Amino acid sequence: MYVEEEGARNQSPASDSAEEKDPDPPTLVKAPAWTRPLQSVIDNFGVPAYGEINPLLFMIFTFPVMYGLMFGDFGEGPLILILGLFLWRIKKKGASLGDFFQPFVNGAELIVMLGIGITIFGLIFGDFFGFDSSMVFGFKPIFSPLEGEVTVGNVTVPRYMVFTLAFGVFHLLFGMALGAYNLIRRSEWKEAFFGPLCWAWFYAAGVFVIAQIALSGFKFSIALQNPLYLPLVFVPLLLSAWKEGGMHAMELFIQSISNTFSYLRIWALNLADFYVKFAIFLALGGPAITPFSLLGAALGNLLVMILEGLIVFVQALRLHWVEWFGKFYEGTGFPFTPYHEPTSWTVPLNG
Template identity: 35%
Template sequence: MKPVKLYKVRIDIEDQSVVEDLLHFLEDFGNFHLSIFVETPTSTDMNPYIIGWIPQAMKNRFDYEIRSLYGGRLDVEYSLSEHDDKPPSLVYRSRFLEPFGRIVDSFGYPSYNEIDPTIFVMFSFALLFGFMFGDMGHGLILFASGLILYLVRDRIYVNSDMIRYVLSGSTLYIVCGLSSILCGILFGEFLGYRIGILSFKLTIPPPFNISFPFKPLDSPIAMFKLSILVGAVHVLSGITLNLANKILNREYMEALIEPIPWICMYIGVIYNLFCFKLDFAAWIASPTLYILVILPVCVMLLGKLYMERLEGLIQFFEAMISTVSNTVSYLRIMALSLSHSILTHIILELGGGSLAAALIGAILVVILEGLMIFIHTTRLIWVEWFSKFYRGDGIPFKPLKISEVKAVRIEAASIPRRS
């Protein structure tokens, strides 16, 4: 999940005649990211040098090959990244995750010290899209379209970038189609018609009390509660990933004063909201308000003030305000689910019961509603979710290509000598 660990490599070139050959070697090696190439005038006593990065697992191979080829004509040093370094990020993703990786990278590339959220984006996208597009028939059309595109994408050649982009998103259509089918079963809908697939009731226990199957258009209160619950689970997963980032980076004190009390506080707020709704007298009478909400808020506030002073205070209030506003933003799940049901019923009414009209209308719904829900799902992930844990300010690891190399030619006197 985290980018691959890298070694920082500094190559001091004692024999300047090997510079060009060395660059060709680094290009052929295929896993050397160039950060700095300083080429100094031959009239000075300072040698050219190269600074770059290689995957940790390839260090022994790289060291053996470069020393075998160049011996004493250059000096090579290796080090792990230091606090003031900004290493590039080398992220390996399966081809199946390609469209979800594009969603992540469009927001920002993962930095070296944070989790790559691509796999979590896949599950998040499926969860959010499915509840907004919950219909077995529409999900089946989307799934079948994605499967067909997945099977043919390597067998056809197209010149259009737009068509290639659509083809490359086939796995996203498959995942979203499956999710829509599952949510359609929970809602009991197939192309807008009520169909009872579940022969029993599925109930989310108290204090949530949401029973499936239910039709969103007939049970807007249940859909309202479901939207808040899905949003709360999604926000909590984002704060949990924040905690994971801090633990992986050994920021234990920061973990204790931010994500841990934040998680406790948020669970307490959601629990009290479902138990007591807006009966604030009941909130005040409940011990959960003091244990799960007020105590964690005090820990987070005092901890941020102690660690970061004024900036910490600003971050605290920003986190509190955004937590409330972000949760409310998930009500778009209800709004889009209802609009999806209404549009489907309008098309069925206009079709007059014709099967051909129903199929054409279903395809139009999949295209138009699917695009709109894709935009809203992406927005929830980028704004409401990524703001909890993801910076996205990384530098992609790019293997060296000689055609892209730009040497820095400077006077040796301007460069501090290494002791």
């Protein structure tokens, strides 16, 4: 499977005095049919410009993974997967379900992808309709977002919170690497170095130094004891300020912090998913397993599937559009539309 971008340049005779610059050509994005709903998500942000990296190939993996990290449940996941397959079958038949449901039919393949992601991470988390897998099936989760703590100095934080921050760091660094590749591809070597590469250098060094300070029990003096720490952080920041200006460097610093903490929404939504289902289950039936409590659990999970499924989609979209795309993707292109010879002509008749 691959994604290919093509363009067609308008040919015009060169002027005798000066050579005119061709306008930016349109973009023809080639992708498998089952990825078109996800490509539509990208195109709603902006069509890839000619020669720009199309993030589709990476989002095939990152979007379902991010969705599953927020909404992992191997009870609800197969239901969403079955719903996606049902809608996909309707889509292949060309049937219509009305204006309200048609967007879900059009995005059937994406719903299938999300259902797979939810199921896989549900198995990893041991979450079955809000119940722990050890209670229902007798096997312990591989990794539970609700268990485990990391002690940093005198502060104890949830392990999954630290994991989501680390996930965000690697996701953002990957975006910066793609941004550098975009510029190098256009032979803009200087812009690549002083732009995304300096940003990635500053960001990675800053995360490393902050991690060392945290692991030492928040002894900030450790940054002064090692002669390499401060240069590692401030050299790329000064290089960026020298090339782009001090305000740009300050914006770089603030944006790096805010982008990283945005990934905490993964941890927050995963936590909310569990407690919302647990609260509804207790309110409608309590801890005792009775027909009424089972009905309450079913209704609660149905409500969560509808409401939280949409909320998680919006948040996963935001993390890609705002945090990740901001590192490498502009989306300033316009789609290639092939010329079609008209089959009929209208000829005005005089008299």
